[in-house]
Amino acid sequence: MSTALLLEQLLNGLQLGVMLFLMAAGLTLVFGVMGVINLAHGSLYMIGAFACAIVASATGSFWLGLIASLVAAAAAGAIIEVVVIRRLYERDHLDQVLATFALILIFSEGSRWIFGSFPLYLDIPPVLQGAVPLPGGGLYQLYRLAIIGVGIAVASGLYMLISHTRLGMRIRAGESDREMIAALGVDIQALYTIVFALGAALAGLAGALIGALQSVQVGMGEPVLILAFVVVVIGGIGSIKGALVGAILVGLLDTMGRFLLPKTLALILPASQAGMIGGALASMLIYIAMALILAFRPRGLFAA
Amino acid sequence: MKRILATSILSLALATAAYAEPVKIGVITTLSGGGAGLGIDMRDAFTLAIKQSGNKDIELVIEDDAQKPEIAVQLAEKMIQSDKVDLLTGIIWSNLAMAVVPNTVAQDIVYLSPNAGPSALAGANCNANYFNVAYQNDNFHEAMGQYANKDYKKTFILAPNYPAGKDALTGFKRFYKGELAGEVYTQVGQTDYAAEIAQIRDSGADSVFFFLPGGMGISFMKQYAQSGVSTPVMGPGFSFDQDVLGAIGDAALGVKNSATWSKDLDNDANKKFVEAFKTEYKRLPSIYAAQSWDAANLILAALSKASVKDKDAFKTALKSADFKSVRGKFVFNNNNHPIQNVYVREVVKEDGVLTNKIIATAFEDHKDAYADKCKM
Numbered sequence: 001m002s003t004a005l006l007l008e009q010l011l012n013g014l015q016l017g018v019m020l021f022l023m024a025a026g027l028t029l030v031f032g033v034m035g036v037i038n039l040a041h042g043s044l045y046m047i048g049a050f051a052c053a054i055v056a057s058a059t060g061s062f063w064l065g066l067i068a069s070l071v072a073a074a075a076a077g078a079i080i081e082v083v084v085i086r087r088l089y090e091r092d093h094l095d096q097v098l099a100t101f102a103l104i105l106i107f108s109e110g111s112r113w114i115f116g117s118f119p120l121y122l123d124i125p126p127v128l129q130g131a132v133p134l135p136g137g138g139l140y141q142l143y144r145l146a147i148i149g150v151g152i153a154v155a156s157g158l159y160m161l162i163s164h165t166r167l168g169m170r171i172r173a174g175e176s177d178r179e180m181i182a183a184l185g186v187d188i189q190a191l192y193t194i195v196f197a198l199g200a201a202l203a204g205l206a207g208a209l210i211g212a213l214q215s216v217q218v219g220m221g222e223p224v225l226i227l228a229f230v231v232v233v234i235g236g237i238g239s240i241k242g243a244l245v246g247a248i249l250v251g252l253l254d255t256m257g258r259f260l261l262p263k264t265l266a267l268i269l270p271a272s273q274a275g276m277i278g279g280a281l282a283s284m285l286i287y288i289a290m291a292l293i294l295a296f297r298p299r300g301l302f303a304a
Numbered sequence: 305m306k307r308i309l310a311t312s313i314l315s316l317a318l319a320t321a322a323y324a325e326p327v328k329i330g331v332i333t334t335l336s337g338g339g340a341g342l343g344i345d346m347r348d349a350f351t352l353a354i355k356q357s358g359n360k361d362i363e364l365v366i367e368d369d370a371q372k373p374e375i376a377v378q379l380a381e382k383m384i385q386s387d388k389v390d391l392l393t394g395i396i397w398s399n400l401a402m403a404v405v406p407n408t409v410a411q412d413i414v415y416l417s418p419n420a421g422p423s424a425l426a427g428a429n430c431n432a433n434y435f436n437v438a439y440q441n442d443n444f445h446e447a448m449g450q451y452a453n454k455d456y457k458k459t460f461i462l463a464p465n466y467p468a469g470k471d472a473l474t475g476f477k478r479f480y481k482g483e484l485a486g487e488v489y490t491q492v493g494q495t496d497y498a499a500e501i502a503q504i505r506d507s508g509a510d511s512v513f514f515f516l517p518g519g520m521g522i523s524f525m526k527q528y529a530q531s532g533v534s535t536p537v538m539g540p541g542f543s544f545d546q547d548v549l550g551a552i553g554d555a556a557l558g559v560k561n562s563a564t565w566s567k568d569l570d571n572d573a574n575k576k577f578v579e580a581f582k583t584e585y586k587r588l589p590s591i592y593a594a595q596s597w598d599a600a601n602l603i604l605a606a607l608s609k610a611s612v613k614d615k616d617a618f619k620t621a622l623k624s625a626d627f628k629s630v631r632g633k634f635v636f637n638n639n640n641h642p643i644q645n646v647y648v649r650e651v652v653k654e655d656g657v658l659t660n661k662i663i664a665t666a667f668e669d670h671k672d673a674y675a676d677k678c679k680m
Contacts, residue, residue: 119551123553
């Protein structure tokens, strides 16, 4: 095993982590501020990817598609908040889960109805095509590096927003005491809508970025949603810092597990068996990690 | 005159007697989620074949399994117990077939597979109620293993960790004589292949063989094309079929893949099928569509020979496979799996649309490796 391979896998883990962070940030904000479990977050990811694919194919510009993904997902998020979620703040979590699960079905079947079941085509913009050399003699896909860059930019932007702006102050206040901030005269409904739309836009951005890398199709959000929930639980519900650390941890653990476990087992087992067992174990790894972390820190790494 | 008329009407009535009784066919297939493209092609071709036959006595019960084994099992139970279907068909994925088929055939219901052909059902556990109209899972991959011997010495192989994935790599290895640069099993439904591509880059392989049907293959190919790895790829037809080529884009051009069917196969049944499918759905059919069209026509042919209620006669009629297959010659082996040619195809562009064309025949009248263990 060469250092180039190891470096490449570390970058892969980081890229997966950064993408999970974009998803988990919105999820954890919405849960922290509003106390709502939003299962439909994966649908917003899908909406972002679809908006990007459609606008990119109509205009020929990925960048316009990217803007469209932000706008479409934020708009969808705001509409969901006003029409559905707003009625659920006072209800218990089971009602929220049921209602947002219904939203998943509505969005999935709705997009299938409009766009069909076949994947849409979305390609990486020409400037980001190809691979760049890594130290140690390897190559790495330029677009993945760009995703890592976007993720770092978003993480720092969110940090600035939450710790240095008035909106961020209100979000923090909303997290610690919802009744009090409303009593102090803050328009809590508008704040909720803004937070929800912000989280939705981040999910839409993740969908568009990943859509170009993978495939844009109905149901693409749900597998990511599950991972994002794992991240939120590991990081501590409501904590942006926890989401960042949890996302990077899950990304690295998943990538390195998929890569190293079969290789390690191959030392004692025949190659094809090692591949099968290692592959199966690797897919369980992040859940095992989650269980362990919860056993020692029941409220996650950075409980709010 | 009156008598002549009466007898001719009577004989007409007798001739269509085999059609007269209602037949209920249960179709369990994947119509939602990442694998939906395959199931929709299956359903569309199957219903079109029934519609074109003009047989009004066939009733279809079509349900979506969402690519989940537990849902498929419930649907099968429901169709057998409350819908009282005479036949079951439709399942695309081998892990779902493994969950549904053994239990279905044990209840003496005939199951016809339009796609999945897990090895576990082809050998010692073969069953007189189970007919595979498509292939045994290993077949396509065996053909590619055979063909790879021509050009390659060190191949990296990759498939999802489920029954068809294991069959795929077993099939490839059965005929491939070169060395393996690596053997990796990925998760079913996985969408990011960065970790696997990194291993391919590092392995020093001279070629990559991968079996990743549906959305999995789209993701893999798009990422592979951007990764800077230039090792040539090949795969079974599933990785490069009509349902995914559009989304993969030009990265697929020139790739060799194996299949028992291609839209340019030169026979009348195939021309009629491709034309009918294109006219009805405004898109090109995939392998899944072709196999389902064959499944429907096999059922129609058997129904014209025997009543579905007379199970033994009906099964004999099915086994005789007296229908015009879009794959040309079609015969069932002792284990009710087809004996058929497997071709090597190349991805080309025709009128701006990516599609496949046959460039070689890997096997003629190919039998699967498990038939000997089947005591039928």
